[in-house]
């Protein structure tokens with residue numbers, strides 16, 4: 001590069017000197033010719049200059065030009081060398097910056113344009129370095145955060161290659177490698193299906209994965225990342241499910257064991273009451289208290305057993321296509337004894353078939369009607385009804401009771417949650433009725449909800465999927 005700048009400077013100087021020489025030569029020639037026509041014009045006191053003088057003047061001019069050209073060449077060589085060296089440094093520095101060495105600086109403090117260019121590049125490099133440090137810091141923080149999560153996290157590219165694996169995921173699946181294809185490393189169809197779902201729908205997808213690691217069950221959540229990538233989070237459910245199963249089994253066993261002694265206490269108490277063995281009023285009163293409490297305990301153990309069976313899936317639902325209207329009719333006629341003084345009326349019905357287990361849905365209606373009757377004073381009617389859309393039928397049980405304050409609504413379907421414990425107990429409630437309803441409906445792939453306001457009654461809704469695909 002040095003020689004190129006040098007050559008350009010020399011050519012430039014030579015052209016300038018040649019133009020200057022030619023101009024001077026032309027001026028000397030013109031001035032000599034003018035002096036021939038007007039000898040006084042040259043201002044010389046004697047005769048006009050002869051051709052010899054002009055010739056020597058021109059020679060001197062050419063010699064001067066040659067010397068000037070030589071000097072210019074030397075100067076150009078020095079200038080070219082210095083400029084080329086400075087530009088060379090800038091080029092090398094920019095190349096190093098481009099290859100990622102962001103600490104590179106040129107440090108050329110001269111005030112000329114090359115110096116200014118170098119300073120501007122240094123400033124840009126410093127800014128880039130700062131931004132890069134910031135980005136790296138955030139990335140490290142983010143990585144530390146993801147690595148500190150106990151759940152396994154991995155990112156998959158839009159082509160299905162693994163982009164990043166968290167430490168927990170590495171421990172869980174040691175064979176998973178970066179840049180390898182996910183389907184070749186994780187063979188669990190549920191996980192692959194969830195990832196595929198995210199790609200198709202662009203929304204998060206959940207799955208239960210049972211074949212990732214032997215003997216372990218995971219909750220898999222796949223969610224979209226920018227650019228078509230997908231993040232997969234695996235949450236180990238094995239221990240939680242084991243604890244839950246133990247708890248359920250324990251409750252079921254205890255309830256089962258309590259059943260027989262409770263039936264016996266109930267039977268003997270009734271026999272004593274009926275036989276008239278207890279003659280004084282105090283003894284009769286005690287026996288009544290024993291009977292009432294035994295009944296409560298029996299109900300509680302029955303409800304606990306039912307809930308454990310529904311939750312564990314032990315209660316095998318026998319689902320079939322059932323007319324929605326017939327479920328309403330069966331509830332209205334079969335549950336009048338549960339409604340007591342309140343009349344049970346079907347207010348609206350639909351021509352649709354639903355996928356349901358008749359007995360289980362009867363149990364749902366029974367719990368809801370029992371509550372409606374239990375918590376409503378007087379003999380206000382209880383309405384049953386159903387509405388339908390293309391996918392499902394929504395059933396409801398509506399009462400004109402006291403309603404429920406909004407603060408309680410989110411927890412209403414939890415087991416043992418009671419708005420007014422004393423009132424529920426007094427009414428013979430166990431706090432499990434709505435939890436049973438929720439689990440039965442969940443096992444039907446339906447949803448439960450309630451619309452209620454204090455002083456305006458409550459309407460409990462549940463949905464069942466349509467089997468006639470309207």
Ligand code: ADP
Nearest residue numbers: 371372375418419420424429430431432433434
């Ligand atoms: P419980 O056996 O106590 O009735 P549930 O699970 O059936 O238990 O209901 C939970 C709580 O929800 C009840 O204790 C009661 O406070 C409230 N609740 C349920 N149904 C109604 C209703 N129809 N009207 C007012 N409150 C209700």
